[in-house]
Amino acid sequence: MTVLPITKIPRTGLPAHALVVGDPERAARIAAVLDGSHEVARNREYHTYTGTWQGVPVVVSSHGVGGPGAVCLFDELAEAGVTTLLRLGTAGALTAAISDGDLVIAEAAVRDDGVTHQLVPPEYPAVAAPEAVLALRDAAAAHGAPAHRGLVWTRAAFAPGVLRLPMEEYVRARVIAIEMELSALYVHASMRGLRAGGVVVIDGNAVDEHDTPYDPHRTVVTEAVERAVRVALDALTALAVRAGEPA
Ligand SMILES: O=P(O)(O)O[C@H]1O[C@H](CO)[C@@H](O)[C@H]1O
Ligand SMILES: O=c1cc[nH]c(=O)[nH]1
Secondary structure, three states, rough: OOEOOOOOOOOOOOOOOOEEOOOOOHHHHHHHEEEEEEEEEEOOOOEEEEEEEEOOOEEEEOOOOHHHHHHHHHHHHOOOOOOOEEEEEEEEOOOOOOOOOOOOEEEEEEEEEHHHHHHHOOOOOEEOHHHHHHHHHHHHHHOOEEEEEEEEEEEOOOOOOOOOOOOOHHHOOOOEEEOOOOHHHHHHHHOOOOOEEEEOOOOEOOOOOEEEOOOOHHHHHHHHHHHHHHHHHHHHHHHHHOOOOOO
């Protein structure tokens, strides 16, 4: 097979630097701002494009919602030769100090992702590459985007059920945002010897759900995502340019 089975990504010829996002439409919008972009694969929720940003070849792929499915994409991107992955997502804030539209750059993630516990013992960390964190920080500052660095809670279930969530405990332990894939990305990257980072746009406060019902389609969020696309692409190309530096 010349293409990989789950995503239909070609086995060879992909750039080494990838931006991954949950929403296939977001992937298409990112591809539209690249130079010379074209779709290289489309299967299930996985839509993949290549193009260049500031002269640097990049991949853009969607991974859908949730860690287990996202790991299928991360596996196949790695098999196709991708070595650096940045995720650009959306997340709920866990503190009133972070506003809608702000960025959170995830230094590490709580592994409540529903998949990595089947891959590696639970004590194994989910951490970003420090140079990815700093590249995202610098790119956010260059774009004047309000950004916070810290821990995120990656949780497999989007909506609560009947079980009590350890929300209060994580808030007290200074976890600042909640989303659904970053810990899977970080664990996958560490296990494979790849480089990963992530930035999320805040689309509401996940603690005070009754005050701000979940609505990621508000202008404050969509405009921030548009700006975050450029932040993430700038960070990705900065990492590509610095790829030869010592660890
Ligand atoms: O905006 P994306 O990248 O999809 O990220 C967040 O949005 C989805 C939930 O609606 C989950 O995938 C979560 O992680
Ligand atoms: O998982 C998510 C993603 C976006 N916003 C949330 O509140 N949770």
